[in-house]
Amino acid sequence: MQSIQANNYFVHFNQNAYEALNTHLKENKYSNLFIIVDNQTNEHCLPKLLPIIETDLNIEIIEFEAGEANKNIETCIEIWNVLTDLGADRKSLVINLGGGVVTDLGAFVASTFKRGVNFINIPTTLLSMVDASVGGKTGVDLGNLKNQIGVFNVPQMVLIDTQYLETLSQAEMRSGLAEMLKHGLIYDAPYWKQFLDLKSIDYADFDELIYRSVEIKNEIVIQDPTEKNIRKALNFGHTLGHAIESYFLESETKTTLLHGEAIAIGMILESYISLHKNLISEAEYAEIKTAIKAIYEEVQIEESDIEPIMELLIHDKKNEFGTIQFALIEGIGKIKINQLVENKLILSAFEDYKS
Template identity: 80%
Template sequence: MSHSLQTIQASNHPIYFNEQGYKALNLHLKENKYSNLFIIVDSNTNEFCAPKFLPYLETDLTIEIIEFENGEINKNIETCVQIWNVLTELGADRKSLVINLGGGVVTDLGGFVASTFKRGVDFINIPTTLLSMVDASVGGKNGVDLGNLKNQIGVFNLPIMVLIDTDYLQTVPQNEMRSGLAEMLKHGLIYDQNYWEQFLDLKAIDYADFDALIYRSVEIKNEIVTIDPTEKNLRKSLNFGHTLGHAIESYFLENENKTTLLHGEAIAVGMILESYIALDKKLISIEQYNQIKTTIKAIYDNIDFEEIDIDPILELLIHDKKNEYGSIQFALIDGIGKIKINQLVENELILSAFKDYKS
């Protein structure tokens, strides 16, 4: 484990790696007069991550742990109401500090709770899954789902700091690691061809070097959101694989006959489908498409789509937050490492992409 990764300066807040994060956190607690400290966890991170985290804390503040049941299904306004009530009962005020210790559900929801409680209290994110380290840790998006519509309610608001400690990954199951890997693959496909090529032979990846791969992924996302914090243009490139991926994820979430997919599993399918669309629009070559499809299919299980699944998935696209003026906009790769945003795609082409995915 290399502890020498440089701190990444995101817009107005630092992202610390490994040991440096705890030093910075304790210094911050010393220098700021907080009234009390609330740690938001889910049932998993309370059990597996809190025992590792708490001994690092050096503070005399009263510490309260607020736990909610884990899972995307609990990332909703009802959970927020419960936490706002608990904060109120426990005497939280504008000078309280919230620390979100968990995966993307915890940091998205905890960041939203902190951003709205008394019009906003300071919060710090400590992502504990690969997905939240390379994705939710950067960019200041906080929010919750509305029914099955992902992240429909939320705010842009930045944490005081982010601590990425890759030791937490030892508690993460293999399928969750693969889920996070999907966002790393995406960062390569949209922004950095050399980075993408490091994943072509996963067996050759030395997990001792994995820290450096995580670091580069965070760096890429940070470069993109620093240029375009509120998703007017370049940041839309991060939606590659997500336009169809989110619709697939939502459909599998709400459909009793389907096994719920992890975020990265849905995004992996989305990236193959949207690469096919890019191929059809002559943005990538057949060799590039085959490389993407083969690489992703080697990592992720094949998802079964039946004829009757496709229409409801297309219906869900209509609610995608990225749509403007009722037309569905895609961010498509333009070669590997570059992107074209606001691409209109007709339904026929989406259907062909599903057909090709199955073949």
């Protein structure tokens, strides 16, 4: 697979990825190498990576506990302290091996340690391959509020090896699939159509679907690196989806949702809103709702849950001047950004989801 040129770095795939990594290590004089993992990627992914790395550098492994609950500034402080204790300097290289939590947090750690050291991301989940791999977003959560603290900063490269997907559960695969569905809905109608009958997909060709998803996100990000305009399209499903994800994360009575599970709900809700703003047809909405509900189990959202979810919308990063901004679809494959939506319509979308 041909490497994809992103903003000031390349996304490399499968065997080409490791050749690019080892070439980079030979051509750059790094003082030492740190690999940031969580406990799951330490067990399942690191044993594959270590024998492939060709270097005489001292390699140190830094592990933290897996999960969104640990994507916070406290974990960053612990890692900054470990880097300091182990003698990291501005010529150190950090490799982040893991899903979106590891690559987001690890990239933020590297971007801020000694005002920035080089880093490389190796995403190991479907979600991180098709989403976190492109765009230069780094950061952590603030309490239960998603990705409130962070900076834009690009890696030296991103390495995508789809063999890591063999370590994932079906739930994790479905979580990543949500972002791929989103890419079709906002940008590429024929791509979306490929997912309408999952049974017909030849998984031997799944690498090509991942490649196209990365390509779509990259085409959008290149036009708008810091999310002032068209990059907001990527937030479709995320305005309500992030609020739902945050609410379920903090609630003591709810089972925490995976990112893609929450975004799947958000895409149905925001498609309903698109319908009632006359941006999509009834047939298009029915197609979207049916396709997504065929993949994801319906999540029970009680009447008492809706008000606290709505309150979390206030903290959405896309808000400007105190108003909530939605990215809605204008027909399948097209997007309309900066859309204001009244609360009554949002409440109606929840009612429709539950029906």
